[in-house]
Amino acid sequence: MTVSKSDSLLDQKIRQAINEAGGWLGFDQFMALALYAPGLGYYSNQRRKFGLMPSAKEGGSDFVTAPEMSPLFGRALAAQVGQALAATATDEVWEFGAGTGALAAQVLQALDEQGQQISSYNIVDLSGSLRQRQAERLSAWSGKVRWLDQLPEAFEGVVLGNEVLDAMPVQLLAFDGRAWAERGVVVDEQTGALAFADRPGAALPPVADVLHFAPGTVTEIHAQAEAFVRTLAASLRRGAVFLIDYGFPEAEYYHPQRSGGTLMCHHEHRADADPLVLLGQKDITAHVNFSGIALAGQDAGLTVLGYTNQAHFLFNCGLAALLETASLAERVMAHKLIAEHEMGELFKVIGFATGDGFDAMGFSAGDRSHSL
Numbered sequence: 001m002t003v004s005k006s007d008s009l010l011d012q013k014i015r016q017a018i019n020e021a022g023g024w025l026g027f028d029q030f031m032a033l034a035l036y037a038p039g040l041g042y043y044s045n046q047r048r049k050f051g052l053m054p055s056a057k058e059g060g061s062d063f064v065t066a067p068e069m070s071p072l073f074g075r076a077l078a079a080q081v082g083q084a085l086a087a088t089a090t091d092e093v094w095e096f097g098a099g100t101g102a103l104a105a106q107v108l109q110a111l112d113e114q115g116q117q118i119s120s121y122n123i124v125d126l127s128g129s130l131r132q133r134q135a136e137r138l139s140a141w142s143g144k145v146r147w148l149d150q151l152p153e154a155f156e157g158v159v160l161g162n163e164v165l166d167a168m169p170v171q172l173l174a175f176d177g178r179a180w181a182e183r184g185v186v187v188d189e190q191t192g193a194l195a196f197a198d199r200p201g202a203a204l205p206p207v208a209d210v211l212h213f214a215p216g217t218v219t220e221i222h223a224q225a226e227a228f229v230r231t232l233a234a235s236l237r238r239g240a241v242f243l244i245d246y247g248f249p250e251a252e253y254y255h256p257q258r259s260g261g262t263l264m265c266h267h268e269h270r271a272d273a274d275p276l277v278l279l280g281q282k283d284i285t286a287h288v289n290f291s292g293i294a295l296a297g298q299d300a301g302l303t304v305l306g307y308t309n310q311a312h313f314l315f316n317c318g319l320a321a322l323l324e325t326a327s328l329a330e331r332v333m334a335h336k337l338i339a340e341h342e343m344g345e346l347f348k349v350i351g352f353a354t355g356d357g358f359d360a361m362g363f364s365a366g367d368r369s370h371s372l
Helices: 005-020 027-036 071-088 102-114 128-137 223-235 290-299 310-316 319-324 328-338 340-344
Strands: 092-096 120-124 145-148 155-162 171-175 180-187 194-200 218-221 236-248 264-267 270-272 283-285 303-309 347-353
Touching: 005 027, 005 180, 005 194, 027 171, 027 180, 027 283, 071 102, 071 155, 071 236, 071 310, 071 319, 071 328, 071 347, 092 102, 102 120, 102 128, 102 155, 128 145, 223 236, 223 290, 223 347, 236 290, 290 303, 290 347, 303 310, 310 319, 310 328, 310 340, 310 347, 319 328, 328 340
Parallel strands: 092 120, 092 155, 120 145, 155 236
Antiparallel strands: 171 180, 171 218, 180 194, 236 347, 264 270, 264 283, 303 347
């Protein structure tokens, strides 16, 4: 496989960072550069990421998200958005990591059909390369959509984040049977290639003192994702937050049988577990520890509205009625959103609100908050 100039520059940038860090770079720092280095990282470069197929006819892609799979995803979610806007007396929507703009288009169209008026749809996205694509897709709402590089110090509204938390840098931890170490990235002295190396560290899995882990266990902790939720809580004066991603509650996430962790890469619709190759050409993700996310929000003053799997959430938001008027092809694609062996069970939804909260429709049946 050929290596582009940008990939080579990213490799140089990472090697420079390793050198400046004294020869060892924490995995979270490596992941941040690999994904978000300006103009070079996976989410910052011009490579096409989203699509149903990796074929050249489609322009190439590495993975598909729920909004690209079926427009019924965003239409169902819009019912929850509309309820949350009314319950919190706000009129703005904020989406993080808007991808191709598919979810924004679906939500905006559904809100229009509901007669729900909003003052603005705000997209906060680190990937400047996707803005043009989003703008083209959302041209019908050009008067309402605006883009921001960062969250303002104070805002109101309903926040959406679909597959945002999984792309936030994680720390890797490794257990040798006696003690935990932090896993980082070095340059191998013999081969010159990037390689993993462990060194003693103070970080521990949140269940390290109550569960027995086998030697060789590798797992992740999510300081940046939890900090993101705390930042949202500090800035959100009034409103609600709905985060959708793949993951587990803490007891499942750190189950001793999950000894290999959850770190995964995606390239041309194939998954692998080696983030040190094809720099800038593939996504690097980790599943979400939703217990940590819930605690971060709660400790920062938010009320947990609920936690459930994607299938329950979408049905609670009216997916069944949407399927009744859908074509056979649309039903086939929407089935992937709710099937247990597809996205229905692996993907979860957690909701927060300021103040005392409200009875969010998305969690009216099948709420699993007790499992957090």
